[in-house]
Amino acid sequence: MKIAILGAGASGLYSAILIKRSLPKAEVTVYEKENKLGKKLYATGNGHCNVLNSSLSASDYNDPAFMAKAIRAYPASTLMDTLRSWGVALKEDEELVYPLSYSAESYVHYLLTYAESLGVRFVSPIKITDYQHTQEGYFLWGEQDKVGPFDVFIVACGGKSAPRLGSDGSFVPALEKHGYHIVSFQPGLTPLKLKEDVHLLVGARHHALVKAYRESKLIHQEEGEVLYKKDGISGIAIFNIESALYNVPHVVSPYLEVDLFPEYAEEMLIKQLEAAKTKNPSCYLSSLLSEPFVHVLERNMPKANSQEIAHHLKHLVYHVTGTYGFEDSQVSLGGVAVEVVTDHLESRHEKGLYFTGEILNIAGFCGGFNLSWALLSALLVNENLMTDFGRKAKFI
Numbered sequence: 001m002k003i004a005i006l007g008a009g010a011s012g013l014y015s016a017i018l019i020k021r022s023l024p025k026a027e028v029t030v031y032e033k034e035n036k037l038g039k040k041l042y043a044t045g046n047g048h049c050n051v052l053n054s055s056l057s058a059s060d061y062n063d064p065a066f067m068a069k070a071i072r073a074y075p076a077s078t079l080m081d082t083l084r085s086w087g088v089a090l091k092e093d094e095e096l097v098y099p100l101s102y103s104a105e106s107y108v109h110y111l112l113t114y115a116e117s118l119g120v121r122f123v124s125p126i127k128i129t130d131y132q133h134t135q136e137g138y139f140l141w142g143e144q145d146k147v148g149p150f151d152v153f154i155v156a157c158g159g160k161s162a163p164r165l166g167s168d169g170s171f172v173p174a175l176e177k178h179g180y181h182i183v184s185f186q187p188g189l190t191p192l193k194l195k196e197d198v199h200l201l202v203g204a205r206h207h208a209l210v211k212a213y214r215e216s217k218l219i220h221q222e223e224g225e226v227l228y229k230k231d232g233i234s235g236i237a238i239f240n241i242e243s244a245l246y247n248v249p250h251v252v253s254p255y256l257e258v259d260l261f262p263e264y265a266e267e268m269l270i271k272q273l274e275a276a277k278t279k280n281p282s283c284y285l286s287s288l289l290s291e292p293f294v295h296v297l298e299r300n301m302p303k304a305n306s307q308e309i310a311h312h313l314k315h316l317v318y319h320v321t322g323t324y325g326f327e328d329s330q331v332s333l334g335g336v337a338v339e340v341v342t343d344h345l346e347s348r349h350e351k352g353l354y355f356t357g358e359i360l361n362i363a364g365f366c367g368g369f370n371l372s373w374a375l376l377s378a379l380l381v382n383e384n385l386m387t388d389f390g391r392k393a394k395f396i
């Protein structure tokens with residue numbers, strides 16, 4: 001059996017390893033347009049690779065109904081066991097799971113050498129621009145040549161997020177040409193642009209509770225570090241809020257309410273400000289806030305008393321004008337509509353063609369949910385191939 005995988009990203013590598021482990025005689029070739037295999041994986045989790053989330057739940061994804069079924073088949077414990085069965089040692093930081101090396105570079109190196117030792121063949125750089133489905137099987141078209149035929153074709157080309165790391169949507173026109181319904185792509189897990197002028201706060205970080213509203217209705221709330229940019233706001237809490245807001249079509253006038261002191265009730269914060277003011281009246285704001293915030297408060301609210309300042313710091317309101325683009329996003333919303341695939345991610349109209357990872361319209365929050373999906377989707381495909389090719393399904 002000959003299998004072609006388009007893309008040496010997370011889900012392509014996972015698929016290749018799973019297939020060679022369960023069907024050792026299969027000839028598995030991975031085609032990748034970048035020189036560097038697994039390029040995006042190196043950048044994940046700030047270089048540490050948050051490889052899984054140990055409390056996977058369907059509600060952490062844009063399509064909970066679809067994910068509920070998938071997670072029932074492959075819960076987080078099975079995903080962890082799968083990686084361990086390949087020799088990957090893991091460490092847990094609450095629900096965030098990392099390779100024990102805490103190094104994305106080592107993790108990619110381990111996966112690539114393991115795949116090669118199993119007999120996976122990598123061909124790069126080659127950009128696949130189209131394919132042909134004939135009676136002989138699938139042929140893949142590079143810019144000059146075609147390769148094939150293959151019995152199985154796995155499309156693992158990613159979405160459109162962070163194109164500098166490989167996934168740029170270059171295979172999407174081919175999928176559209178072959179009649180696949182593509183839900184339009186949008187940047188997910190990306191900073192938000194704000195109407196208010198925040199440029200004086202650029203670089204300032206603060207722990208905060210952020211609530212997102214649309215037409216006065218609370219859509220989502222997150223607590224975590226926020227980071228100010230010249231015309232917007234970033235940080236994991238903001239990434240998740242962005243994905244929650246923009247997963248709903250036709251977002252109308254969203255706004256954020258940011259509480260910089262969620263651990264303090266307003267009364268407590270007033271007391272804290274008053275106590276610092278008695279001790280050091282000329283500089284009391286610095287007892288609570290980093291200098292960019294102090295500077296902005298002194299500039300914008302020079303005569304404010306402690307009550308007004310406390311209220312302001314617990315109710316900063318920002319109007320969202322849009323999101324940063326794909327370049328700054330960690331995942332894309334949109335992609336191949338899940339309605340066109342079976343529960344095992346096989347195309348409903350082309351037997352032997354599968355989709356894994358971010359090219360499908362599945363996106364999760366920050367916290368290992370997207371790499372969990374990359375592995376889970378590869379497991380679903382592998383299970384089907386094993387059944388199709390006469391082996392009793394054995395997942396790990």
Ligand SMILES: Cc1cc2nc3c(=O)[nH]c(=O)nc-3n(C[C@H](O)[C@H](O)[C@H](O)COP(=O)(O)OP(=O)(O)OC[C@H]3O[C@@H](n4cnc5c(N)ncnc54)[C@H](O)[C@@H]3O)c2cc1C
Nearest residue numbers: 007009011033044045050128158166167357358368370371
């Ligand atoms: C900076 C950053 C940090 C992240 N951190 C985390 C994290 O810690 N945890 C987490 O769960 N998720 C994280 N993510 C998200 C996660 O990396 C992705 O969701 C995941 O890599 C998607 O896997 P994939 O296999 O679908 O696609 P990708 O990993 O994007 O791989 C697709 C591959 O296909 C190749 N390709 C595309 N088109 C073609 C073509 N036409 N011909 C040939 N090859 C092609 C690409 O070059 C690429 O190598 C992060 C994302 C970014 C950008």
